[in-house]
Amino acid sequence: SQQGEEDPQALSIQEGENATMNCSYKTSINNLQWYRQNSGRGLVHLILIRSNEREKHSGRLRVTLDTSKKSSSLLITASRAADTASYFCATAGGTSYGKLTFGQGTILTVHP
Amino acid sequence: EAQVTQNPRYLITVTGKKLTVTCSQNMNHEYMSWYRQDPGLGLRQIYYSMNVEVTDKGDVPEGYKVSRKEKRNFPLILESPSPNQTSLYFCASSLTATYEQYFGPGTRLTVT
Numbered sequence: 744s745q746q747g748e749e750d751p752q753a754l755s756i757q758e759g760e761n762a763t764m765n766c767s768y769k770t771s772i773n774n775l776q777w778y779r780q781n782s783g784r785g786l787v788h789l790i791l792i793r794s795n796e797r798e799k800h801s802g803r804l805r806v807t808l809d810t811s812k813k814s815s816s817l818l819i820t821a822s823r824a825a826d827t828a829s830y831f832c833a834t835a836g837g838t839s840y841g842k843l844t845f846g847q848g849t850i851l852t853v854h855p
Numbered sequence: 856e857a858q859v860t861q862n863p864r865y866l867i868t869v870t871g872k873k874l875t876v877t878c879s880q881n882m883n884h885e886y887m888s889w890y891r892q893d894p895g896l897g898l899r900q901i902y903y904s905m906n907v908e909v910t911d912k913g914d915v916p917e918g919y920k921v922s923r924k925e926k927r928n929f930p931l932i933l934e935s936p937s938p939n940q941t942s943l944y945f946c947a948s949s950l951t952a953t954y955e956q957y958f959g960p961g962t963r964l965t966v967t
């Protein structure tokens with residue numbers, strides 16, 4: 744079963760704007776990871792946030808995690824056309840150690 | 856260069872003809888995993904391996920087999936492929952189950 748649910752399914756913005764994607768999950772986790780995928784290619788890891796962390800930054804990326812609500816958000820600030828891609832959250836560990844469960848993804852389009 | 860390789864990248868086959876998709880990593884990772892990606896369904900885990908000779912089912916294992924005889928290799932075997940196994944397949948590896956995953960470039964399989 745899909746643990747991660749993401750919204751929105753698609754997001755279209757202009758260059759320079761911020762993009763926020765949300766992810767919800769159902770069971771306890773060890774960490775939550777965000778990945779990026781350019782059309783049909785392999786996924787690339789962006790950032791990992793552990794269950795005891797609330798916020799993490801990496802360059803223009805900011806990730807938050809609320810374990811009480813079982814949700815996370817990924818914020819991309821000052822977006823660029825090159826940020827156009829699909830973004831996936833994935834949950835690891837918890838009750839199903841060994842399994843990594845991905846959400847359905849958010850398709851982000853950044854218009855120049 | 857640290858990488859995960861998959862072969863073949865593209866494969867068209869017929870129903871019932873056994874096939875193997877190879878996956879190899881050069882990072883000495885303990886954990887390896889196979890996923891399939893279908894439109895609207897995100898990535899779903901097929902099988903994973905915590906170490907040599909240790910494999911376990913993911914969310915969609917039916918119709919697939921795996922083996923982990925060496926640390927670097929984790930082949931995916933379809934003994935009798937069917938059209939519903941037409942998909943984009945990704946292999947990934949990581950230090951352990953809860954670390955960031957490194958993905959291969961993908962194998963696009965079509966079963967007619």
